[in-house]
Amino acid sequence: MNMPVLTSLRRRFAALAVLIASLPGAADAQADPAATFTALRAVDQRMATIAYRLTTANAPLCRGLVPVPGWAVHSLGQYDPAMRDQARTSFGFEAPIAVEAVVAGAPAARAGVVANDSILAVNGQPLRGAPGAKADSNARDAAQAVIARQPAAAALRVELVRGGARRTVAIAAPAGCPGSFEVLLGPGMDASADGSIVQIAVRFFERYTDDQVAVVVAHELAHNILRHRARLDAAKVSRGLLAEVGRNGRLFRQTETEADLLGMHLLRNAGYDPQLAVAFWRDHGGDVDGGLFRSRTHPSSKARAQAIADEIARIPAGSPRPYLPPLLATRDTPLQ
Structure with a gap:
């Protein structure tokens, strides 16, 4: 249980060269920065899929259960300011919070949520957080906290926007172990x-x-x-x-x-x-x-x-x- 300071290093983008060297499948990212974001999404989807499987199957072993839609969300503010235009292009940010990846077959996927949907509200509670001058995960963490506070046994009403078109979906998210990955x-x-x-x-x-x-x-x-x-x-x-x-x-x-x-x-x-x-x-x-x-x-x-x-x-x-x-x-x- 090695415990480094939890500074959300995966989101800093402080040095693109480090990111390129770290991500599997990003060998061509130096020539095409979009490849970096593609590789990042791929590895986050793998993590989200593992986490969804473990947290939902083991809900009876956990306390403080939360709804688990089966997605990975992120915020524009997590990315270094120099990379935000590329993040908007690659991840479709139309709001501060967006869906980075969706677990195949999970409730979010069954409800029609797809990667690059931006999230406006959950159960009527707006998700906000204007990006600051430095990269941080504050808006993402606040969004995850809003989701975690929702009843674990009830459907989530999620207001989304994509290409300027708004829609609301109901996600029958199962209860799962709390925490983020x-x-x-x-x-x-x-x-x-x-x-x-x-x-x-x-x-x-x-x-x-x-x-x-x-x-x-x-x-x-x-x-x-x-x-x-x-x-x-x-x-x-x-x-x-x-x-x-x-x-x-x-x-x-x-x-x-x-x-x-x-x-x-x-x-x-x-x-x-x-x-x-x-x-x-x-x-x-x-x-x-x-x-x-x-x-x-x-x-x-x-x-x-x-x-x-x-x-x-x-x-x-x-x-x-x-x-x-x-x-x-x-x-x-x-x-x-």
Whole structure:
């Protein structure tokens, strides 16, 4: 549960060269800047699809359920001012908030929502936010908060505009686990969860299949479901140089193991093969945690894979999906 400062790096566009180098499928972006935005949409759609599958299938394991339409939304203000004209051209912004991507077969898609629709209001509540002089995600975050406050079991009335034509659609969004999911640009292999946001580095999408990326997303979502950040803070753990020492290291390793185990259950509930988690941590854990040079806040790859395999063996035969593992009962237990 590496936790960088959540500055929404994926949206800064501060250096186009970094973006081009980071995004799979953007090799020609230097000659054609529109290719950068095409590649960005593609990777965000992959993330949105994984997140939709995990959050809706595991709603019974989560608290504070929210409607999950099955889309990725963004704001014009997230893009560097120098890139906003291209963003308007590529993403069709006719309002501050727009639909970047739609999950195939999800309620938003069934309601006729398509990428590049701009969103004017949700259940009569306008979505606003004029772009500022610097890139930030404030308008996007405010829009997501409006959506999250809507009743989880009721249809969303969404007012859209495209090509100057307005329309209102009803989206029968299912209830799902709360939180937002972001792709981080740059060369690192970072993955983090802060209690509400899950961030995954774009390098995961470059290197791994969507099923493999889902293992990492499920692990981070498990941290949020188990309230690890809040419980570690309540336990007054030390981070930084002291994170690996004594009680600090023990508690961090405990939460990492718990996230591995619950993450496997989240995958299984969402229809993934739970053995994916065993194979991923066994074969690729060293790529993620640094191998021999890993932080001792994380168990070894071999230990992670074995613990998950043992947890799979403990699932009662014929267990329903979603299955609520006993580990969920610990989410309010103080870490000692």
